[in-house]
Amino acid sequence: MSAVVSPALAARAGAPAAAGAPPLVVAHVAKSFDADGRVVPVIGDLSLTLNEGEIVAIVGPSGCGKTTLLNTLCGLIAPDAGRIGWFGKEMSGQPAGVGYMLQKDLLLPWRTALRNVMLGLEIRGVGLSEAEERAHVMLDQLGLHGFADHYPTTLSGGMRQRVALARTLVNEPDVLLLDEPFAALDFQTKLLIESDTARLVRESRRSVLLITHDIEEAVSVADRVIVLTKRPTRVKAVYDIALGTERTDMIAARESAGFVDYVRRIWADLDVTRQ
Amino acid sequence: MNGSPLPLRATAPGGVDAATQAAAARRLAAHRRARLRATLLVILSQIALLAAFLALWEYMTAFDKQAAFMFGSPSAIAGFLMTMARDGSLWRDTYVTGVETLLGFLVGNVIGTLIGLSLWYSRFVSRVIEPFVIALGSIPIIALAPIIIIWFGTGLTSKIAMSTLSVVIVALVTSYKGAVGVDEDQINLMRTLGASKFQIFRKLVVPASLADIFAGFKLTVGFALIGAIVGEFMSSSEGLGHAIFKAGSLYIIPKVFAALVATIALALVLTFIVGKVEKLLMPWRRLG
Numbered sequence: 289m290s291a292v293v294s295p296a297l298a299a300r301a302g303a304p305a306a307a308g309a310p311p312l313v314v315a316h317v318a319k320s321f322d323a324d325g326r327v328v329p330v331i332g333d334l335s336l337t338l339n340e341g342e343i344v345a346i347v348g349p350s351g352c353g354k355t356t357l358l359n360t361l362c363g364l365i366a367p368d369a370g371r372i373g374w375f376g377k378e379m380s381g382q383p384a385g386v387g388y389m390l391q392k393d394l395l396l397p398w399r400t401a402l403r404n405v406m407l408g409l410e411i412r413g414v415g416l417s418e419a420e421e422r423a424h425v426m427l428d429q430l431g432l433h434g435f436a437d438h439y440p441t442t443l444s445g446g447m448r449q450r451v452a453l454a455r456t457l458v459n460e461p462d463v464l465l466l467d468e469p470f471a472a473l474d475f476q477t478k479l480l481i482e483s484d485t486a487r488l489v490r491e492s493r494r495s496v497l498l499i500t501h502d503i504e505e506a507v508s509v510a511d512r513v514i515v516l517t518k519r520p521t522r523v524k525a526v527y528d529i530a531l532g533t534e535r536t537d538m539i540a541a542r543e544s545a546g547f548v549d550y551v552r553r554i555w556a557d558l559d560v561t562r563q
Numbered sequence: 564m565n566g567s568p569l570p571l572r573a574t575a576p577g578g579v580d581a582a583t584q585a586a587a588a589r590r591l592a593a594h595r596r597a598r599l600r601a602t603l604l605v606i607l608s609q610i611a612l613l614a615a616f617l618a619l620w621e622y623m624t625a626f627d628k629q630a631a632f633m634f635g636s637p638s639a640i641a642g643f644l645m646t647m648a649r650d651g652s653l654w655r656d657t658y659v660t661g662v663e664t665l666l667g668f669l670v671g672n673v674i675g676t677l678i679g680l681s682l683w684y685s686r687f688v689s690r691v692i693e694p695f696v697i698a699l700g701s702i703p704i705i706a707l708a709p710i711i712i713i714w715f716g717t718g719l720t721s722k723i724a725m726s727t728l729s730v731v732i733v734a735l736v737t738s739y740k741g742a743v744g745v746d747e748d749q750i751n752l753m754r755t756l757g758a759s760k761f762q763i764f765r766k767l768v769v770p771a772s773l774a775d776i777f778a779g780f781k782l783t784v785g786f787a788l789i790g791a792i793v794g795e796f797m798s799s800s801e802g803l804g805h806a807i808f809k810a811g812s813l814y815i816i817p818k819v820f821a822a823l824v825a826t827i828a829l830a831l832v833l834t835f836i837v838g839k840v841e842k843l844l845m846p847w848r849r850l851g
């Protein structure tokens with residue numbers, strides 16, 4: 289099926305239960321919160337599948353439960369109902385091989401860029417010299433050569449988010465869960481970092497679930513866009529994006545023929561004016 | 564070379580030329596000089612204010628025997644400082660109080676910070692002990708002095724105990740506040756990276772609490788000193804508190820002030836050291 293498979297994925301594929309299973313299957317997940325004794329249903333009934341090497345974008349009205357969904361997927365909160373399967377196995381606790389990144393870069397101010405990138409490797413007990421080596425390579429790939437010894441306070445917003453991306457990618461996750469990671473960046477920086485992310489992710493056939501408010505970002509980056517309704521949220525529409533261009537150059541993607549049409553249709557689906 | 568209509572040097576393509584760089588360096592140097600001048604002005608104003616205050620004090624007591632007796636005078640205070648320095652009592656008393664304060668400060672902060680940080684581990688335990696901590700924290704330290712002297716004697720140990728007790732609750736509360744104030748998203752990130760609770764504690768909670776812990780250190784320098792001095796008031800044969808108490812009961816008011824000057828100097832030196840250690844331990848805070 290694929291030419292390049294990440295080592296972790298290949299290892300998992302060896303397990304009989306996981307053979308050929310998509311990285312992530314979400315079936316009929318529901319979640320409510322208690323707000324002052326009132327039960328507020330946030331996720332109504334949500335199902336989706338993330339295939340290997342696929343980038344799926346999720347757009348939806350503000351406050352509809354996108355972040356809640358992501359937190360459920362990576363085991364930070366438990367769903368009330370439904371099933372979540374990682375690589376064909378029922379989820380229990382924190383899933384392995386999953387990277388998580390937010391709009392806030394969450395860099396530790398007392399660590400240099402390099403040591404921030406090394407955080408996950410350190411936690412998993414990777415040796416110091418190997419961790420340093422891998423972190424250096426990752427920083428270089430994201431255009432941060434020469435900034436390894438900088439503290440976060442001395443880096444620009446775009447550079448900080450690149451360090452955060454390096455911190456996520458250096459652990460070689462099979463799946464990335466991204467929650468509006470580029471929302472705070474200016475337009476040029478955003479296009480560049482989107483392109484770099486798409487390139488690195490597609491090169492290694494990692495899968496991505498990207499939450500975004502930016503419909504143009506969703507259409508230009510993703511293979512599939514899922515539109516959610518407002519609370520209690522469920523899937524409203526799914527778009528398979530076929531732009532017919534190399535999907536690692538966001539400028540080309542935004543200039544391709546079908547782009548504007550997809551954006552318009554998704555915009556209409558989101559129904560922003562009726563909020 | 565470029566067709567840009569705006570002759571903006573700094574943004575010209577092809578990098579920054581030597582002239583621009585030199586101009587930037589000049590601007591930076593000018594900026595630094597301006598900042599230095601501002602700091603200098605502040606220091607000079609402070610010296611002037613102090614001098615004016617001392618001059619007024621000296622003038623008001625110079626021709627009035629009763630005022631001189633009640634309030635002392637800067638020259639009399641300086642005289643006593645001189646005498647105390649010559650006969651060695653100034654150094655001995657400062658040393659004794661300094662040791663009591665420092666040990667109380669260290670023991671109180673180590674115990675308080677360790678408990679405060681480790682309370683992060685258990686929401687349950689911290690909720691259980693919260694009212695007790697508040698109750699203990701509200702006891703005026705002087706009310707404990709008689710018991711402390713019964714328990715620890717009249718020597719050095721009782722002063723260190725007093726000093727420790729006046730520090731420990733503050734250290735506990737500030738470090739606990741720091742630990743529970745850590746960004747929830749940051750903790751979640753650590754969890755998704757597979758961190759154990761202990762790893763989250765060591766790699767995130769402890770370093771993230773350092774700023775609050777040091778704020779507590781700065782606050783407790785004064786508390787440690789109060790504890791030591793109150794301990795010396797109760798019963799002692801040496802120390803600055805002893806000197807103040809003795810001079811006060813003999814109505815030698817300039818001598819009280821002289822010992823007070825030494826006490827203030829001690830507090831300033833200790834605060835200065837804490838500030839230096841803070842800069843040393845948190846180099847990233849100097850940036851940005």
Ligand SMILES: Nc1ncnc2c1ncn2[C@@H]1O[C@H](COP(=O)(O)OP(=O)(O)OP(=O)(O)O)[C@@H](O)[C@H]1O
Nearest residue numbers: 321322323330348349350351352353354355356357
């Ligand atoms: N721990 C919680 N307790 C109670 N209510 C919560 C909690 N977390 C989220 N909510 C509520 O759930 C709803 C969905 O929140 P969520 O952050 O998932 O939305 P979102 O789609 O990510 O929004 P945005 O697009 O603004 O990021 C909100 O109305 C929020 O107030």
Ligand SMILES: [Mg+2]
Nearest residue numbers: 354355356467
């Ligand atoms: Mg959100």
